[in-house]
Structures are given as structure tokens and as C-alpha cells.
Amino acid sequence: MLPTIFHVIKRSMSSSVRAKMAPLLYKLDASPPACAVRMVAHIIGLPLDFKEPDISQMEHKSPAYLQLNPLGTIPVLVDDDFVLSDSHAIMIYLLSKYGGTWAEQLYPSDVRTRASVNQVMFFDTGILFVRIKVVALPTIMEGMKAPTEKHLRDLEEAYGMIEAFLSRHAHVAAEQLTIADLSVATTLQAAEAILPLNKDKFPLTAKWQAAMQELPYYQCIAAPGIAKFNAAMQYYWKKNNQ
Ligand SMILES: N[C@@H](CCC(=O)N[C@@H](CS)C(=O)NCC(=O)O)C(=O)O
Incomplete structure (x- = not known):
């Protein structure tokens, strides 16, 4: 189905609002791969927003989370309208986009x-x-x-x-x-x-x-x-x- 003008306006509004926001990292404190990503963000001075899926409620296997990351794993990065999973891929992406001389x-x-x-x-x-x-x-x-x-x-x-x-x-x-x-x-x-x-x-x-x-x-x-x-x-x- 072609997007209606309403969808286009809504998408461009939300992406221009989100463009000003820090990338969002779905993480757990106790997740080793999430820790590695957070260290990279810290080194390059990139502020991140965080969300913690409630794994006791299997939130990381919920339909909404699986839409972000079909593997149902943590961490996941949401940067504006771009979504990426696997800590190694995320670290490379953050360095390439935000790393400056640290890359x-x-x-x-x-x-x-x-x-x-x-x-x-x-x-x-x-x-x-x-x-x-x-x-x-x-x-x-x-x-x-x-x-x-x-x-x-x-x-x-x-x-x-x-x-x-x-x-x-x-x-x-x-x-x-x-x-x-x-x-x-x-x-x-x-x-x-x-x-x-x-x-x-x-x-x-x-x-x-x-x-x-x-x-x-x-x-x-x-x-x-x-x-x-x-x-x-x-x-x-x-x-x-x-
Ligand atoms: N290779 C992945 C591994 C991610 C991963 O398996 N994370 C664990 C948490 S530390 C997880 O999500 N486990 C839940 C599951 O696999 O169901 C990465 O580096 O991001």
C-alpha cells in the first residue's frame, strides 16, 4: 500500500524530532555485549539513551522487540529510523558514524x-x-x-x-x-x-x-x-x- 500524505508527514515529523535525540540502546547492565557497546559510546563521548527489556517477562521475545531484532537478543541500537543488533556491528557503526578520530x-x-x-x-x-x-x-x-x-x-x-x-x-x-x-x-x-x-x-x-x-x-x-x-x-x- 502506498503511504498516504498523513503517513509521510508523520514519518518526516517524527524523524526530524528523533534526529535531535541520542541513539537508544536496549541493554541490560549484566549483558557483556551491551557493556562493550556502552564502553565504546563512553570513549567517543556519545550520549546514549537506554531501555532495559524485562527479561523476566520475556520482553526481549515479544512481537514488538522481535520486530526490532528478529534474534530476540540484547543489545539493540535504534538511531533515528535505523535499527541494528549484535554488539560488534553496533560498535563498528557507532565508531564509523560518531567516532571521529577514535575510529x-x-x-x-x-x-x-x-x-x-x-x-x-x-x-x-x-x-x-x-x-x-x-x-x-x-x-x-x-x-x-x-x-x-x-x-x-x-x-x-x-x-x-x-x-x-x-x-x-x-x-x-x-x-x-x-x-x-x-x-x-x-x-x-x-x-x-x-x-x-x-x-x-x-x-x-x-x-x-x-x-x-x-x-x-x-x-x-x-x-x-x-x-x-x-x-x-x-x-x-x-x-x-x-
Ligand atoms: N552476538 C550477540 C550476542 C547477544 C546475546 O546473545 N545477548 C544475550 C544477553 S547478554 C541475549 O540476548 N540472550 C537472550 C537470548 O539469546 O535469548 C551480540 O554480540 O550482541
């Missing part, structure tokens, strides 16, 4: 460096985070009592992959700190709620992680957020075992 530092344009950053972010989303999620979701939603030996082995294997990345350069994807570090550091700290990092076995990771955790924006955004994730996991394991 080159955090997501370098050199083809090989950028490819390495992408590689580690695909590792974060496709391997490391998934190995947390297969424990976290059944624990929170389905009464899982504890991670299995296989869950723990898989996480330990993923820690070994981070150690291997760090044997090549000072940060996970390059010599310099990039958005890949923000993603992996938050995911790794959340993973530690399930399997603490063995610092003797993974010394490069332990050293890098300690440095990441010293960063002021990590301390004010990721540290309290992941502490909430950790507390939720402890709460559910206790409850599921009663």
Missing part, C-alpha cells in the same frame, strides 16, 4: 589490522560468548544445576585461543587496543563466573585482562555490569540446587 584507533582502517580485529570479534561472538550462553541460558531459564565437564573443557579451550592471540601482539587483535579487546575482555570476565581463568596456565591472558580491568571506563561500566551477571549465576545455581 582509527579502535577499528583501524589498515586492511590487515581490520581483518584481524574482525577475526577476533567473530571469535568472540561465535565461540567464546556461545560457550557462556550454553551454560547461562539453561541455568537462568531451565534450572540447570551446574556446568558439565564438557562446558568447562570448551571454555578452557577458548581461553587457550585468547592466549594464542595474545602471543602474537600486545592486545587480542593488534599491538594497540581495539574494539576486539573491549568485547573479549567483557566476555572473558563473564565466562569466569563459570570457569575462573587459570593464571599460571594462561599468563598472557591474565596480564592483559588485569590491564583491561584497570581502564577507567572498564571500571565504571563493565566491572559492575559483569558483577551483576556473576551474582545472577551464583543466585540461580544456589536456587537450582535447593
